[in-house]
Amino acid sequence: MVDGPRGDSPNSPGRMATIYMSGLLARRGKMTHVIVHNVDRMIEKWFSWEFLCEKNLVSSKGRFWLFQIKGLTNSTSFCLT
Secondary structure, three states: OEOOOOOOOOOOOOOHHHHHHHHHHHOOOOEEEEEEEOOOOHHHHHHHHHHHHHHHEEEEEOOEEEEEEEOOOOOOOOOOO
16 A cells, blocks of 8 residues: 655655555565555555556545556566567
8 A cells, every 4th residue: 555655745755656656566576555645645656557467456535545556577668568
């Protein structure tokens, strides 16, 4: 679950690195579910679409998005077309 660090002030780094790392780690297994909290901020949406892939979004409710990511150990890109 991606729920930090906070990104609502100049001194808070936001969730971008956490979303990126979740994308890397999720691809190492067979199937991984990743929940991202606070996707009401555009930067979290962009990073989620880029590194967790919009096509992997299986559910959303309020400020939560659920991604289901298949393992891609031999891939050099995040989102396959």
